[in-house]
Amino acid sequence: MSERSALTLHAEGVALSYGGTPVITGLDLDVTAGEVLVVVGPSGCGKSTLLRAFAGLLPVAAGRVTAGGGVPVTGPSRDRALVFQDDALLPWRSARRNVELALALRGVPRRERRAEALAWLERVGLTGKAERLPRELSGGMRQRVQLARTLAAGPRAILMDEPFGALDAQTRGTMQRLLADVLVDAPATVVFVTHDVDEALLLGDRIVVLGPDGVAAAFRRDERPGLRDLILAELGVAVLKEEAA
Amino acid sequence: MTAKLVRPASLAAALLAWHVLTAADVRLWMRFDRFPGPLDVARELRRQVQHAQFYEDVAQSLVRILTGFALAAVLGVALGIAVARSPWAGHVLQPLFEVVRPIPAIALVPVAILLFPANEQGIVFITFVAAFFPILVSTRHAVRALPLVWEDAVRTLGGTRARVLATVVLPGVLPGVFGGLSVGMGVAWICVISAEMISGDFGVGYRTWQAYTIVDYPGVLVGMITIGLLGWLTSGAVELAGRRATRWLPRETR
Numbered sequence: 001m002s003e004r005s006a007l008t009l010h011a012e013g014v015a016l017s018y019g020g021t022p023v024i025t026g027l028d029l030d031v032t033a034g035e036v037l038v039v040v041g042p043s044g045c046g047k048s049t050l051l052r053a054f055a056g057l058l059p060v061a062a063g064r065v066t067a068g069g070g071v072p073v074t075g076p077s078r079d080r081a082l083v084f085q086d087d088a089l090l091p092w093r094s095a096r097r098n099v100e101l102a103l104a105l106r107g108v109p110r111r112e113r114r115a116e117a118l119a120w121l122e123r124v125g126l127t128g129k130a131e132r133l134p135r136e137l138s139g140g141m142r143q144r145v146q147l148a149r150t151l152a153a154g155p156r157a158i159l160m161d162e163p164f165g166a167l168d169a170q171t172r173g174t175m176q177r178l179l180a181d182v183l184v185d186a187p188a189t190v191v192f193v194t195h196d197v198d199e200a201l202l203l204g205d206r207i208v209v210l211g212p213d214g215v216a217a218a219f220r221r222d223e224r225p226g227l228r229d230l231i232l233a234e235l236g237v238a239v240l241k242e243e244a245a
Numbered sequence: 246m247t248a249k250l251v252r253p254a255s256l257a258a259a260l261l262a263w264h265v266l267t268a269a270d271v272r273l274w275m276r277f278d279r280f281p282g283p284l285d286v287a288r289e290l291r292r293q294v295q296h297a298q299f300y301e302d303v304a305q306s307l308v309r310i311l312t313g314f315a316l317a318a319v320l321g322v323a324l325g326i327a328v329a330r331s332p333w334a335g336h337v338l339q340p341l342f343e344v345v346r347p348i349p350a351i352a353l354v355p356v357a358i359l360l361f362p363a364n365e366q367g368i369v370f371i372t373f374v375a376a377f378f379p380i381l382v383s384t385r386h387a388v389r390a391l392p393l394v395w396e397d398a399v400r401t402l403g404g405t406r407a408r409v410l411a412t413v414v415l416p417g418v419l420p421g422v423f424g425g426l427s428v429g430m431g432v433a434w435i436c437v438i439s440a441e442m443i444s445g446d447f448g449v450g451y452r453t454w455q456a457y458t459i460v461d462y463p464g465v466l467v468g469m470i471t472i473g474l475l476g477w478l479t480s481g482a483v484e485l486a487g488r489r490a491t492r493w494l495p496r497e498t499r
């Protein structure tokens with residue numbers, strides 16, 4: 001729906017702290033335009049913090065975060081949309097009006113918003129639920145609305161923070177297939193954070209394992225057989241290191 | 246169904262008890278021999294509603310309370326948001342609020358008389374001060390309790406700070422704000438009536454106090470009942486507006 005191109009993201013020697021505690025030090029990471037990069041790691045390793053830094057919601061303690069080839073990230077922007085685990089919809093707005101908000105912020109004229117919002121909701125399989133309030137929808141449906149709202153904003157990078165982490169296994173599977181499907185025609189780079197290795201293997205073009213000292217390992221999907229075991233081993237090592245520290 | 250029977254029955258029982266106690270001139274430590282009964286009060290009320298003065302007093306009190314309350318609502322919400330969201334506004338205003346807040350609004354009567362050219366503004370000022378603080382404090386708490394994720398979501402969709410204020414903060418604080426508005430309306434009535442009793446020359450409070458000074462006890466009770474009804478109506482209006490504005494809340498917490 002937009003001619004805007006996917007965005008590259010770079011982290012260079014980045015240190016981040018969350019609530020005064022350092023969670024990441026010396027992280028180097030390049031995300032190429034249009035790829036789906038999945039970041040896995042044990043909880044507390046700073047996956048979400050890293051996403052907030054890419055989104056421009058959290059200033060770095062050291063190093064540099066840049067987007068689109070060297071442009072420093074200084075604050076949030078429509079280019080880099082963040083998708084949350086749950087409860088990110090405005091509860092007083094219906095599904096349609098939540099999507100319309102993204103369209104309004106993109107500058108879509110008022111009279112075109114309704115039709116476009118309904119089209120986005122249809123795209124995520126929510127035809128007929130447009131006038132429901134978030135609390136009248138299931139957790140999976142709410143995440144569909146959030147996905148529609150994010151896509152409607154026309155971001156060049158989508159930063160997803162365990163978006164299906166609060167869903168039951170069956171709904172999660174459906175949502176993973178839906179996401180893979182809608183991303184095909186969205187010209188956006190995706191950074192997807194999860195602790196679920198199978199989700200990483202399903203969605204990621206590239207998978208990065210984050211440990212206490214930054215990137216512990218990086219894999220390309222289908223790079224070699226037995227990747228799942230390799231990642232699990234890497235995660236095991238990462239967990240052990242963290243416990244030793 | 247029970248509510249429809251019990252509620253009027255409760256009121257009727259209270260009226261009956263009142264009638265019996267006063268008609269029998271009961272003197273059991275508490276004395277009802279000179280206290281007007283419901284029939285005396287009803288007679289007095291019927292007499293008063295035939296005179297324009299009754300309506301002028303009601304209108305006067307309503308104008309005062311609604312002016313003070315509206316000012317308090319606008320400033321209380323605006324400054325509550327400012328103090329909660331801007332550290333700078335917090336540093337400038339918070340100390341002032343903390344010092345002035347414990348002063349009962351009615352204790353400001355001498356200040357109001359000194360400051361304002363006419364009684365009218367003074368009474369509105371006192372009503373305003375009374376309603377302002379509950380609204381300010383509840384707004385401040387509501388802003389601080391807003392989930393950060395709503396603001397983060399709107400900002401990463403391209404929303405500016407002003408946009409966040411209009412689309413997230415203002416609608417998001419409404420449930421908390423209406424709590425403050427309800428309390429504010431209650432104390433505003435207390436203060437408008439007290440202020441009228443002290444320094445008014447019209448209004449339901451003034452008329453009630455007048456009746457007391459000329460030993461017209463049924464008149465006093467008519468004044469009290471009028472205040473009660475007006476207070477009930479205005480609080481009801483605030484409650485209704487609140488329920489309409491926060492329909493999105495789950496029913497349990499509404």
